[in-house]
Amino acid sequence: MLKKRIVGTVIVRDNIAVQSFSYNKYLPLGDPIVLIENLERWGVDEIALVVIDRGNNGPDLELIKKISSKGLSTPLIYGGGIKKSEEAISTIRQGAERLIIDSLLFDDSEEVKEISHKIGAQALIASMPLVISDKNLKHYNYKTKKLNIISDEILHLIKSKYFSEVVAVDFKNEGGSSSYDNLILDEITKLTNLSIIPFGGISNNQICNLLNYSNVSAVMIGNSLNYVENSILHIKNKLYKNLIRKHNLSKNEK
């Protein structure tokens, strides 16, 4: 049976892996390639590499190439700077299996459709920083720094067949010590039939609870995985065995 996934997430800014706090403050962690190698060795199910400062410079193909040259045998999801279908194709050819789209949702929905047509919806994930504000679900545009109700255009994209999954980012709790706000998950579930991947402030104790939602296919976890060696293994060992793929440590890691 299809298993749910734990996606180890590395956020990059100024070419350094960082711990992000609510898309506002950043604490350097180190070389993103080292962190990714660790995640692979520890048995994550997918690795998400999100480069948050690409702007209009396109995807960071150089970084993806360096990571690919390490012979990664874990699926790689890339997000950051993708604005055109040619860039999406280049990113896949350079080494990513799937792509995350965030700001392009606001900027150019027609290009999103074109990207989906070229690489397939199974390879495309919508990332949406969300918050419950005044009892409404609101979508944060990190470029304009504005919070608004999800636009009709974006709603159409996530209701239709252009994406396969939606990352519902609790950006307020990202990097913090509070838990992921389940209300975000409840509200986004009302708006789309796509599988949801929660991200942002997820505590180890919450992972099992979130993965038990029928429409949650995976959880994205960032910072906390880097603080304890083999944390993925400890997390997976606590989960019901049919829910998640188990990973065996190599002899060297035991």
Next chain:
Amino acid sequence: MKKEKISILDYGIGNLDSLSKFFKRLGYRATITNKVNDLENTNLLILPGVGAYPVAMKNLNDLELIDFLKSYIYRNKPLIGICLGMQLLAEQSTEFGHTKGLGVIPGYVDSIKFSKWHIGWNSISVKKDHPHITSNNKELYFNHSYEFNCEEEFIIAKTFIDNKSKGINAVIQKGKVFGLQFHPEKSQEAGMNFMKSLVLHLLN
């Protein structure tokens, strides 16, 4: 490094570098090429693929590789199609309208019936005894929204999304042509072990 040469077909689709490194880790010389002279001299041809069916077939057509691939297979030379590469072996696909495939293994590609997508790690259930295909109950990585429908005689293994689904063809075979719906190069140790056995079989 083993002396046999594996060629990965470059037709503008897919993550070729990952595949190249994967086969090198298995101990083989792997080159990425679309030159017919290089492909003629290969011991094993890999047909990769990520993306949309019509785009893939158009690229093969534009590179004038369709006739070569059919001839290569007709001469009973070994080939492994991976993910979209497996689906291209079909007679046709309904993805974004009707598109003719390579017609190597009788069957057609259609959207997955019980789910929009099949994304993640899943185990395979071997339906036909095959000395070089085993599942060992280890999960492999799948990422697709279309499936290859064909007769039982070509099906080696299936995978099941849940208890209610009828199963998706995960491994198919006709002669020395194999189709793998999953990505062995992205399936960590399970993918390596699977491919080690299959490649050894095809090269002997």
